[in-house]
Every structure is written in structure tokens, then in C-alpha cells.
Amino acid sequence: MLASLSVVLLLAGAAFFLGGSVGMLRFPDVYTRLHALTKADNLGLGLVVLGLMLQAESLAAVGKLFVIWLLLLAASATASQLVASWAQENGFAPWRG
Amino acid sequence: MQYFYFALILFLLLTLVAGLWRIRRGPTPADRMLAAQLFGTTAAAILLVLAEVSDAPALRDVALVLALLAAITVTAFTRRARISLPPGDDDAR
Amino acid sequence: MTVTLPAFVTALTQRLLLFALLWWLLTDGQHEAALFGAPFVLSAAVLSTVTRFRGQVLSASLWPARPLALMRLIGFFLWHSLRGGFDVTLRAFRRPLPLKPDLIDYPLRLPPGPTPILMASLVSLMPGTLAVICEGRLRVHVLDRHSDWHRDLERLEQRIGDVYRIDRAQWNDTPNHSDHN
Numbered sequence: 001m002l003a004s005l006s007v008v009l010l011l012a013g014a015a016f017f018l019g020g021s022v023g024m025l026r027f028p029d030v031y032t033r034l035h036a037l038t039k040a041d042n043l044g045l046g047l048v049v050l051g052l053m054l055q056a057e058s059l060a061a062v063g064k065l066f067v068i069w070l071l072l073l074a075a076s077a078t079a080s081q082l083v084a085s086w087a088q089e090n091g092f093a094p095w096r097g
Numbered sequence: 098m099q100y101f102y103f104a105l106i107l108f109l110l111l112t113l114v115a116g117l118w119r120i121r122r123g124p125t126p127a128d129r130m131l132a133a134q135l136f137g138t139t140a141a142a143i144l145l146v147l148a149e150v151s152d153a154p155a156l157r158d159v160a161l162v163l164a165l166l167a168a169i170t171v172t173a174f175t176r177r178a179r180i181s182l183p184p185g186d187d188d189a190r
Numbered sequence: 191m192t193v194t195l196p197a198f199v200t201a202l203t204q205r206l207l208l209f210a211l212l213w214w215l216l217t218d219g220q221h222e223a224a225l226f227g228a229p230f231v232l233s234a235a236v237l238s239t240v241t242r243f244r245g246q247v248l249s250a251s252l253w254p255a256r257p258l259a260l261m262r263l264i265g266f267f268l269w270h271s272l273r274g275g276f277d278v279t280l281r282a283f284r285r286p287l288p289l290k291p292d293l294i295d296y297p298l299r300l301p302p303g304p305t306p307i308l309m310a311s312l313v314s315l316m317p318g319t320l321a322v323i324c325e326g327r328l329r330v331h332v333l334d335r336h337s338d339w340h341r342d343l344e345r346l347e348q349r350i351g352d353v354y355r356i357d358r359a360q361w362n363d364t365p366n367h368s369d370h371n
Binding site for chain 2 (some may be wrong): 003007010011013014017018020021022024025030033034036037038041042044045049052055056057061064065067068071072075076078079080082083085086087090092
Binding site for chain 3 (some may be wrong): 015016019020022023026027029030031032034035038039040043045046058061062063064074077081084088094095096
């Protein structure tokens with residue numbers, strides 16, 4: 001039961017990683033690509049981490065997975081903001097559809 | 098179960114490679130910088146799954162280090178690379 | 191703010207617990223590692239507490255004033271980041287690309303300090319919005335300028351204000367007021 005729930009979560013996570021990469025390839029400019037990367041990949045990671053937590057061998061391992069996820073969440077939110085403001089400062093105008 | 102994990106890792110690697118194509122294409126340095134972020138999250142996910150399947154918890158520490166390094170790389174890039182490039186310049190850098 | 195002994199002890203205990211937990215997680219709960227960790231957990235907690243009660247770092251604390259409101263903010267954030275991931279993934283697969291991006295200046299009502307930074311970080315994980323810069327105002331890149339991104343940002347801002355007991359009556363006029371926790 002727990003194992004199958006874990007598999008479902010891992011598959012869902014993989015789907016979002018795919019979505020992030022497709023967006024990264026198809027989206028027209030840095031800003032929109034940042035959207036894809038930040039949101040889809042972090043959700044994918046969150047689901048993968050959740051799936052792995054269900055299989056983890058100890059409570060400490062569960063906590064560690066959670067801390068890694070939190071850290072990556074914070075890192076990637078900050079990183080996306082830094083890259084976006086860098087692009088703005090250096091005069092890269094956003095694409096407008 | 099083992100096969101499922103390996104298929105998952107392979108799939109994640111493929112999405113990582115797809116992302117790498119964007120790094121090659123650019124066109125702006127900021128686009129290339131997305132590589133660090135992509136590596137941070139996707140590679141961390143791969144390592145975490147690998148830690149589970151090969152029963153090597155130490156790989157989780159590698160994921161942790163990768164996450165930290167990715168953050169530092171992006172920060173360093175945005176601090177140091179202040180050269181203004183004309184927008185749309187495909188072969189810059 | 192005057193430093194009272196109970197306040198100091200509370201802050202120290204919080205840090206001791208937090209750092210001990212982190213050490214325990216990092217070492218995968220091994221008992222032998224606790225021997226090495228204990229002195230460092232202790233000294234880190236003491237140093238951190240002393241620093242907090244000294245100098246001006248005090249007003250820049252991100253410690254939540256209302257734990258219950260924090261839980262609501264976390265719930266709100268998790269739900270919306272789930273929505274955000276779905277939204278951007280669906281857009282990535284559509285043909286033609288359903289994008290109408292724009293740069294928008296969002297007038298922040300949160301007082302200057304750490305809360306706008308927290309807001310900017312959370313904005314990037316909300317559906318369709320990406321924080322660009324944050325200096326008194328928040329510049330946001332939106333994927334779809336016709337969506338109701340404005341409502342989402344307002345609600346997020348309110349939730350953050352609730353966590354830090356920022357008075358909504360004061361939101362629009364005096365921007366410079368520090369927290370009182």
C-alpha cells in the first residue's frame with residue numbers, strides 16, 4: 001500500500017520534471033523559462049522527496065530528505081529571482097506575445 | 098521495484114539532457130545559468146532516488162552539497178557577470 | 191527592547207532544539223556523532239542567542255509572531271505551488287504556447303525589512319508569477335497578464351502580514367514601522 005503510493009508520487013514527480021524541461025526548451029525567453037524551471041522542477045522534487053520519505057529506513061532519513069527539499073526550495077526561489085534581476089539589469093527585454 | 102527505480106533515474110537523466118540542450122543554445126548568459134538551477138534540482142532528485150535504490154544513504158549528503166553549490170554558483174554569477182551584452186546577441190560568450 | 195532573562199532562556203532553548211535536530215538529521219541519527227555535535231550545538235546556540243539580543247539584528251528577525259497564521263501561510267503556499275507547477279507544466283505542453291507575459295510593478299504594502307524578501311521568494315513559486323526585483327516595490331513577471339495574478343499576490347501579502355502581526359490599517363500610509371514581538 002505504502003509502496004504503491006510511493007510509486008505514484010515518484011511518477012507524478014517525474015512528470016513535472018519532464019514538464020520543466022519541455023518548458024525550458026519551448027518557452028521563448030529567460031523569464032518564461034525561469035517560470036518553468038522554478039515551479040515545475042520544485043514541485044517534481046517535492047513529490048519525489050515525498051515518495052522517497054514513505055520508503056525511508058529511519059526517522060532521521062525522513063527528516064533529512066525534508067531538509068534537503070526545503071533547502072532546494074529556498075535556493076531555487078532565490079536563484080530564479082537573482083537570474084531574473086540580472087537579465088533585467090543587463091537590458092534583456094521580456095518577450096511579449 | 099529495482100527496475101522501476103532505474104527507469105525513473107534514466108528518465109530524470111533524459112530530462113536533464115534535454116535541459117542541457119538549452120545551455121548549448123543560450124542565447125543569453127542567463128539562459129546558460131539556468132543550468133546550475135536545473136542541475137541543483139534534477140541531479141539532487143536523481144541522487145536521492147539512487148541513495149534509496151542502492152542503499153547508500155551517503156548519496157543524500159551529495160545531494161545536499163549539490164543543492165548548496167547550485168545556489169552559490171548562481172549567486173556568484175549574478176554578482177560577477179556585470180558586462181552588459183546587447184540583447185539578442187546569439188554568440189555572446 | 192530590554193533583554194529579560196526569560197526571553198533569553200526561551201530564545202536559547204529554541205536554538206538548542208533546532209540545532210540539535212539539524213545535527214541529528216545531518217548525521218542520520220547516529221549516536222556516536224552526538225558526542226562531537228554536542229559542543230558545537232551548544233556554542234552555536236549560545237553565540238546565536240547573544241547576537242540576537244545585541245545590535246540591530248533584532249528588528250530583522252523572521253521569527254513568526256503567530257504560529258497559527260504561519261501554518262495557514264504554509265498551507266496556502268503549498269496549495270498554490272502545487273497549482274503553479276500544474277499550470278506551468280500544462281502551458282509547456284500546449285500548442286501554440288499559451289503565454290501572454292508581462293512585467294508588472296506590484297505596490298508592496300508590507301513594511302521594508304525581511305518580510306518583502308520572504309514575499310519575493312514565495313511569489314516565484316506561485317502560479318504564473320516570478321519575482322524580478324524587490325526594493326520597496328516588487329517587480330513581477332507574469333506568464334499571463336489576463337489572469338488574476340493580482341488577487342493571488344494580495345492574498346499572499348495578507349497571509350504574510352498576518353504571520354508577523356503587521357497592522358493592516360497602517361499598510362497604505364507609513365511604510366517604516368518595525369515589528370513588535
